[in-house]
Structure formats: structure tokens, C-alpha cells
Amino acid sequence: MTDTDAAHEADATREASVSDQVSPSGPPAPDVDEPVGVPTMFDVARRAGVSHQTVSRVLNDLTGVAASTRLRVEQAIAELNYTPSPTARAMARRRSGLIGLIQAGRPDYGPSNAALGFNEAARDAGYTVSQVSMRSLDASSLTQAVHRLALQRAEAIVLISGEREGVEVLRGIDAGVPLVAVASEDEPGMHRVSMDQYQGAVRATEHLIGLGHQEIRHVAGPADSMDAAERLRGWADAMRAHGLDPREPAEGDWLAASGYALGRELADDATVTAVFVGNDQMSIGLLHACREAGVRVPEDLSVIGFDDIPEAAYFAPPLTTMRQDFEGLGRDIMATVLDVLRDEPSAPDRTARVPELVVRASTAPRG
Amino acid sequence: MTDTDAAHEADATREASVSDQVSPSGPPAPDVDEPVGVPTMFDVARRAGVSHQTVSRVLNDLTGVAASTRLRVEQAIAELNYTPSPTARAMARRRSGLIGLIQAGRPDYGPSNAALGFNEAARDAGYTVSQVSMRSLDASSLTQAVHRLALQRAEAIVLISGEREGVEVLRGIDAGVPLVAVASEDEPGMHRVSMDQYQGAVRATEHLIGLGHQEIRHVAGPADSMDAAERLRGWADAMRAHGLDPREPAEGDWLAASGYALGRELADDATVTAVFVGNDQMSIGLLHACREAGVRVPEDLSVIGFDDIPEAAYFAPPLTTMRQDFEGLGRDIMATVLDVLRDEPSAPDRTARVPELVVRASTAPRG
DNA sequence: GAAGGCTTCGTTAGCGCTAACATCTTGGTT
DNA sequence: AACCAAGATGTTAGCGCTAACGAAGCCTTC
Structure with a gap:
């Protein structure tokens, strides 16, 4: 009326x-x-x-x-x-309202969930996300992706990919817009977000040490992964802090297959009583190798993983692992983007999420 | 270098x-x-x-x-x-060069890889993809997502989510642009793409039948999943085609936990000699339940999964399963989008990818 | 009761492109 | 030599918005 x-x-x-x-x-x-x-x-x-x-x-x-x-x-x-019309708006406002997301590499549990969290957070913040996904991690593809996004006038570009190379490539590009990457090592010249891989690894290792283990090996992720490097560092530091000798770690590629291959070797070494594996996927491979070799877990060998993928509780045996909040990480990424866009100093604790120990049946006191 | x-x-x-x-x-x-x-x-x-x-x-x-x-x-x-400037171009050309991708639900192996394939294909076709990811599947979120994308003047909207409800919701919306969804059941009024879930299930079941099994149960995915329904149908049809009785299937939610819960029940039933599980994740849960219950796989019970996730080869025991080419599916989606955009009749065989049987150690001749 | 100051609205320019048309060259024709 | 058809360019309008300014109308205020 x-x-x-x-x-x-x-x-x-x-x-x-x-x-x-x-x-x-x-x-x-x-x-x-x-x-x-x-x-x-x-x-x-x-x-x-x-x-x-x-x-x-x-x-x-x-x-x-x-x-x-x-x-x-x-x-x-x-x-x-x-x-x-968002197009006309972007035109008149001189800003696209767009954030570019580059997801490089295998769509694993972690990255996928981080991307999800990021996407939701971006939406909540009123941004649209233009996504460029690619399996390959090579410099040229990555560079192209950034240019694609820059050309779309994305207001910021986010990279989700644990590989160091990707981050390096990104750093080498002047896209004219802020770049934010998931990177657990400090990367001068760009904004980064991550979880506390180091601390997570320390805790994982200390869990094993607390169980009485001394010969604790590490199956690391690929050398090019910053997360892998941080976990390795955390493990080594924790070992030394307890007077133990961090032996040469094995290096996998995050996949179950590599965990299996490395597990076969490890299983032959009777001196080893525990192993901290870089992620859950490799853990399942390693577990399988142990089974084949007749090494009982956790009686003969304790195994702890990293990530806590939903299947980890059903491994044989159920895997003790470090749970990570990937969606939270994704939200952290967006929070950092917003900070950067507002020209605020990025909060220093954007890297503070510490993986949480989830104890299951794959670890036990040293027999 | x-x-x-x-x-x-x-x-x-x-x-x-x-x-x-x-x-x-x-x-x-x-x-x-x-x-x-x-x-x-x-x-x-x-x-x-x-x-x-x-x-x-x-x-x-x-x-x-x-x-x-x-x-x-x-x-x-x-x-x-x-x-x-893409913005100015879009403005003058009256087209955005944008395809909207809605990814609803958990970022599982299948959907994630399909999204990857789609993203790459879209890029190859000169399109930009605006992605809306969300964990929830409810109608209101989905509707909002579509409107978001429509408002961005996306030239087509793609939905990757196996749930029937999502597809139904999408169908109920007149976004003014073509909608393409991954849907293994025919959905009048919209374009769809899928793999041949039915045939895959038939083959999985026939593998078991060929091994001499007769009491073959099925652990289905959620009732709301079209893929689950198709796999169920394939299993039931295959059973009947061989004169066997498809008993009431159990229903899980794709997650390992539900496979475990259902496995506990199944393990009590000594008459069952084989089970066709809706996906690999539930399989690992079921395998674990069997282990706990002392049911040996494959000696006492043969288990076949679906998807062939990278970890399947390292389950205990390594899982026989039906491999699916999700990236290919993603490419198919984009191909269909292009057809629709060009107003060409969608090629009828966009649903022709048949899952491939990968035999491992979880199935064996009926003892 | 005229000068100021709000509030409320309208007008005019762009934003950086493309599309349609206008204009100016040429070189070949007749 | 006048003429026309291409070919090569420039001009003019938009696309659908926002931003900056301008112009009313209506209260104040002294």
C-alpha cells in the first residue's frame, strides 16, 4: 500500500x-x-x-x-x-572483484580441502574466484597461469601447491598484483600462509620418543616440498633435542607407492623401531610393505603419519597421525589476501595452526 | 638449469x-x-x-x-x-568468456580430478572458469551459487556433484544459461555427462560371478547419489542375469566409516562370500571390519571396490576395483559445454567411458 | 526575507573495448 | 582523364555501470 x-x-x-x-x-x-x-x-x-x-x-x-x-x-x-552487471561494474569501478587461484599438482586431500576453504572464504568476502587448475608444476605452465590471471585483472593471486619450485616461480613474476602462496618456509617478497609443519613434526616425533623409541626413521616427502622440508627439520630437531641421532631420511613423493617402496627397505632393518612418515598416503604404502615383510605394526614397528585423511582410521592398523585443518588453512589464505589488499601488515600468526596428534593403533611403546 | x-x-x-x-x-x-x-x-x-x-x-x-x-x-x-582488458572486452562483446563451475560436497578423489580435467579443458578452449565450491549440498546454497554465476554472466554453468538433489535443484532454476551436470541418470531439461556406472557395476559383479560367487552383496552409496543408484542397478541386473538373487543392499555414505559400520554387520553373515562395494573408501572401512572380525579377505570373502584411488593398491589386501578416468570425465564435461554453446546436439556417447576392472588381491575364486 | 546549508536528485563523463559506418587511398577500367 | 571498387584506415557510438559535479528544493539562521 x-x-x-x-x-x-x-x-x-x-x-x-x-x-x-x-x-x-x-x-x-x-x-x-x-x-x-x-x-x-x-x-x-x-x-x-x-x-x-x-x-x-x-x-x-x-x-x-x-x-x-x-x-x-x-x-x-x-x-x-x-x-x-558485474562486468560493467568492474569496468566502472576499475576493479575486478576477482581473486585468482592456481592449484597446481595432484588434487590431493590437503590442497583440495584448502582450496575449498579458500573458495568459501573468498565468497564470504564478496570476491569471485577464478581458478586455474593444472596437474603439472613446471615453471612455464605456472607462469602462464599467473599471466592469465593477471590479464583477467585479478586483484590477488593465490597459489596452492606445496612445491618450492612453484613458489619460486611465482616470486620471479611481477604480476602487478599481490601474490599469496601456501609456503611453510619464509619467502621474501611474497605473502605466505601455512600451518606449523615444524611443530607438527616435533610433536609426532616426541610422541614416538615418549613411547620409548630411539631408532626413529623418517620417510620424508619430496625434497622440493617445503612442507616436507619443515617436517624433516622438525623431526631432526626433536631427535637431537632428545639426544638421538636423526639418520639419513628416506625420500618419497607423497604417494602410497613410494611409501611402499621405501617400506620394503626399512622392513629389512631390524634396528628401527619406529618411523615417522611424511604423510598418510605414504604410510599406507609403508604399512603394506611391513605386512608383506612380516613386520608387525605396532609390535615390531611403530608408524605415525601426517594429515589424518578420512581413511587413516581404517588402515591396517589404524594410523596414528597428525591431523591438519586444511579448510582452516584455506580460510587463512583468504584472510591474508584481505589483509594484503587492505595494505595491512599480515598478522604474524597466519602460520600458527598446529597439527594435532591423533593416536590410533599404529604406534605403541617400544617392545 | x-x-x-x-x-x-x-x-x-x-x-x-x-x-x-x-x-x-x-x-x-x-x-x-x-x-x-x-x-x-x-x-x-x-x-x-x-x-x-x-x-x-x-x-x-x-x-x-x-x-x-x-x-x-x-x-x-x-x-x-x-x-x-577482458572486462572491457566482455563489455563490448556482450559475452563473458566465463564458465561457472559449482563443486558441491566433499572434495573427494573423483570430483576433484573431474574438476581438474574440466578446468584444463576449459582453459584450452579459451574459457575462464569461475569456481564456486561448497561443502554443503543443500538447495539454498546451490541456488545461490547458480545465481552468483548467472549474475556473473557465465555462459554456461557446470555442476560436479553426484547427488541427485543438486541436479534436481539445478533443473528447477532458470539461470538463462545452459546447465551441464555430471549425472548418470537421464535428466530431462538439462545436459548431462557421466561415465557408464551401470556397465562398470555389471562388470564388477560379473567378475565376482566369474569367480564362482553366488552370495554377492552390495554396499551401495547414498540413496541420493545417482552414481550409487546406477551401480546398484548394474549389480542387481547382473545378478539376475545370472540367475542370482540380489539381496537387499546396504547403504553407506561413501566414507570409510560407513564401510566399516556396514562391514561389521556383513562379517557376521557367513553365507556371504563376496561383496561389491560402491567405492574404494567404503571398501577400506569394510576391509578393516573384516580384519577385526577375523574374516579373511579374499579367502573367506571377496571384496571389489570402485574408483581405483591411488591408495587402493596398498589396502590390506590390495583392492580389486573398477578404475574410472575422472580427468577424462572432466574433459567430457567441457566438450559437452562447447557443444551446447555451439548449439550442436550433444554427442550421445558422452557417457560412454566404462570403468575398467583392475584385479588385485581382494577377490579370489570361491573357496 | 535573503543568505547559507542540507538533503535529494539529475547530468555528464568516463572505464577500455568492439561494431558499424565513414573516409581516404590506391590501382585498375573505360 | 574521369570513375569505381577494393583495401586500409579513422570516427563515432555504444556496452552498463560508477564517480564527480551540479541543480533543485527545503530548512535554518540572523
């Missing part, structure tokens, strides 16, 4: 358009001046009897619009089912 | 901008008439001594440009490091 009244009050000024609406010729025919394609701001303006600028004001929630006018405009918007 | 070299080469070209960043008032001042911000078509035009339209012609590879002029323009473009 109020709307109608308001409309009548304003009639004088927009006589023409209103009578057009009422359809001079006949029954409930659709408005004659109804826009043909997608309605624009001008269509709304005409219908509400105001200037397009007033529509813009309503849309952007600016002050200086009379309540009645606002109402009228809002109604017109609703009636026409109008939505502003 | 090669990488390093490339990086160094790139150094030279970005020297200026880097120093700009570091010190705003540095000596290596850029050309006087250099555009301040991002160069536009007019900057290129001025530098090349032509009109902006000629630049546009060169950019869009139109005819009617003298070779010498073209060269001059191209040089100016290179010198200014100019790239056309």
Missing part, C-alpha cells in the same frame, strides 16, 4: 512512463517498454521514475536517497528481476 | 617494475609518454601512430590491415607489454 501511495505522489514527474506501464492498450499484456534482453539499470530507472544514478545509489546502499524513492527503486528492481 | 636460466632472462624484463615497487622515486624512469597505469588500446595506438581501432583489428586478427601497420602495432603492443 505504501508503495502505491508513494508511486502516486511521484506520478507527476514520471507520468509518461507510468502510463506506459499500465499498458494503454488492453489487458494484462506485458509492459510495452519491458526491456528485451537482460534489464539494465536504465530500465529500472525508467520504471521507478528516477535517474539511473539513483538506482545506482540504491544498489550501492549510498546515503542521500529518500526512503520512499528507495522503496520504489527496490520494487522496480524486484519486478524486473534486475541484477547489476 | 633450464629453469634457472629462464628465470634470469625474465629478470631483465621486469627490472623496472621491481625497482618501481621498491623505491617510488628511482632513477630508471620509464618513457615519458608511458601510460601511468595499465596500458590501454589507446596507448598502443598512439605509440604505433594508428587509431585504436586498428589496434583492435590487429588484436582480433581481422583482415584489412596492411602488413607493415600490423607489424608496427604488434611491436607497440610488445613494447608496452599490453594486454587487452
